[in-house]
Amino acid sequence: MRKSPAEGRHFATCLKIVAFGAAVNLFATQAFAASDADTILKRALDNLRGDTSLTTGSMTIHRPDWERQVTIKSWTRGKTDSLARSIAPPIDAGNATLELDQNIWSFDPKLNQVIKLPASMMAQAWMGSDFSYDDLAKSEDLLTDYTHRLIGTEASGGHTVTAIEADPKPGAPVVWGKIVLKVRDDYVIAEETFFDQDMKPARKLVTDKIGELSGRPFPLVMTMYPQDKPGQWTRLENSDAQFNVVMPGYIFTLSNLQNPREKAQ
Secondary structure, three states: OOOOHHHHHHHHHHHHHHHHHHHHHHHHHHHHHHOOHHHHHHHHHHHHHOOEEEEEEEEEEEEOOEEEEEEEEEEEEOOOEEEEEEEEOOOOOOOEEEEEOOEEEEEEOOOOEEEEEOHHHHHOEOOOOOOEHHHHHOOOHHHHOEEEEEEEEEEEOOEEEEEEEEEEOOOOOOOOOEEEEEEEOOOOEEEEEEEOOOOOEEEEEEEEEEEEEOOEEEEEEEEEEEOOOOOOEEEEEEEEEEEOOOOOHHHHOHHHHHOOOHHHO
């Protein structure tokens, strides 16, 4: 059927819009692919924390013969400061960890005691889970203690995904022999594989679901799998997040760690 002149002009306009959109997407993908590994990882960590962040979610710790769930609220400020506190169930409520200027303190409400932890404890399990203190803090150590290189790209779910290998700098106080990350072109970390000093995979963090929280693409569900313990995993599910919000200074203090004032927020 022959199109009228008006229909023809409309069709041509639609083609131009589609072509323009495709060009923009191609440019964005090419720009991401051209970025160096350091830039990609920095943008990915900024996406997780912002200048400040306040997130709420649940942590499910699964073992072959039992399972338990903990509700967690977390605050971050800048590149290193963070507070993570369990708020439910009652048996776990009040357990908290504060990282401030690369110093770490833990509070156990049952003992009503604040304990300063050595830096080596950052790699230890948090609340018996498969996540470490460092994981919960979303620490910048990945940027400062490792060198990074691009090792490949692939297409997945309509996104360009870049694989990056992070190798420890000489003398860096790190546990892992290397870390391999997969980062989408919207700067969401899709996967992390942690290798031990013998370069064998020790654990893998998989982002199971990605959605939008507070206007940015964000990992809604992440699961950590120890590679040598079949049937064992820990899952984090983020239900709410706020970024770049004004945050009272008292949040990141030892007094607030032990006697929470943030409940008044």
